Amino acid sequence: MSIRIAVDLGGTHIRAASYRRDETRPLKHQKIKTRSKNETLLERILNLIESVIPEGEIPTAIGIAAPGPLNPRTGVILNTPNIPDWENYPIADKVNARFHIPVYLGNDANLAGLGEWRYGAGQGHENLLYLTISTGIGGGVISDGHLLEGWQGLAGELGHVTVVADGPVCGCGHKGHLEAFSSGTGIARYVEEQLEDDTVESSLRSRAKRTAELIAEAARKGDPLAVSAYERAGKYLGIGVASFLHIFNPSILIFGGGVSQSGELLWTPFRKSLQEHIFNPAYLENLVITPAALGDDAGLLGALALVGMKEKTKENSVDV
């Protein structure tokens, strides 16, 4: 029986699962907290992988989805905000040293796009744009049936594209990126800034932890500041996405991540802005815009799809 392992390394949880070839229902599946006082993160990952391997089986390969920036060609995580001690960390080699099978690493947003293409909302499309909008904004692009990875695998950082030069500061420290406007962090930061002006009235003023979710709740109750925060996020998302359509001309646009579930608060201003900013109507004709289908499994199934893609490439290159 040909078994593959997928790992989704997140800031709060790590998940791992084993799959039979051509199946997406896991044989075994485990989820643990990322941090622990008793073990190193590597030990936790290795033990978790061990725990999902069915007895008596030797998997053919392991796929790992991790937050970027990372280099999928070398299997090295360059640096990742939630794991400060993993600077230039060769995670693929470390896991390979224990299991002695190929280990493939990919950027979690890129892989979520790949997963949606293979198993989710994007099946049957050959040109796909996936955007995850949560704390940050990440992207995954399939172009003519190929995952966009770039030379060092650093492609698809669609949150870090400038929409307003010299605009508000982004989580990365640079200015005017799409993420600074339309991510959960961008929405919350805008509200904080507006509240510095004492004349601005808002039900949010009395609330302690003003998250994007709380702001969405206030917006639904008609709070004008909260509404304007989502209008702004939608407007700039429309501007950014118009640029992405001019760049990639996909046939499907898939939105994942918590903020993308805010409903019409975000989507009404988004659609208006997208219509206004597209420079030729052809880009929007027959374009499918849809929510992601894989939910919390996007990372795992993306890592599984990565293994499938790499094994297929290997088989093809052996054939030639």
Add this chain to the structure above:
Amino acid sequence: MSIRIAVDLGGTHIRAASYRRDETRPLKHQKIKTRSKNETLLERILNLIESVIPEGEIPTAIGIAAPGPLNPRTGVILNTPNIPDWENYPIADKVNARFHIPVYLGNDANLAGLGEWRYGAGQGHENLLYLTISTGIGGGVISDGHLLEGWQGLAGELGHVTVVADGPVCGCGHKGHLEAFSSGTGIARYVEEQLEDDTVESSLRSRAKRTAELIAEAARKGDPLAVSAYERAGKYLGIGVASFLHIFNPSILIFGGGVSQSGELLWTPFRKSLQEHIFNPAYLENLVITPAALGDDAGLLGALALVGMKEKTKENSVDV
């Protein structure tokens, strides 16, 4: 003898040439003006193609580079600024009706990138970003050895990417695109706007036709307005290119087009801005930045490379 035909359809000139397979030196080459009172444009193109076919030969295919937007999948030119009567014009079918061989159509900037990859400055790279900076700005992207075309072939419109939402008006009518800042038209328009203020002193005030070239000349003589126009163009070009590197992570960046030949006027502020706006230094490590190598032949050799690419795809799909 296997012969291929390439056509470069420009606003002022049309060029056509015939090539032996695996050669880039043309067997026959002709260049004529695009417009004529005596013939329709289609007649001119058909006769021009006829004139470059060596006697007794039947070419295997014809490649055509034309200004976008166009659909390479259907061979239809959607609309093109310089040829107003060609709206939704099925150029590939029209040419095929005369010669009865496959006709492939591509966006001229996309194809110039493809040509630079196959025959020019980008040989040996698998992830390439080509930008042409002249009257407008166009792009050509090779990602992991594949030309980025998109679903309908409308991808790679890198001049029409927003760098300043609600910024100055672009040639396309939308606001704040890269082309509005860093193209020849953008540079000239900025100078015109500044001269509307009577207190701005500039040697350009007395000149009649203030083109990007004339402005470059004035800048080299130290005219402060002219210098600032190129500084601005270089700054926003750096911002746009930083976004493109985050999106594509290429190993080589190739610049073509007249404005790209302005020298340090443009490149000094460009490099400074690129360094400032890149969000991880890894994108610039070992990145090759170089001028285009094919010059005026970029369109023809791009169209030739398109024929090669399409014939190769066909051969592969026949094999399977």
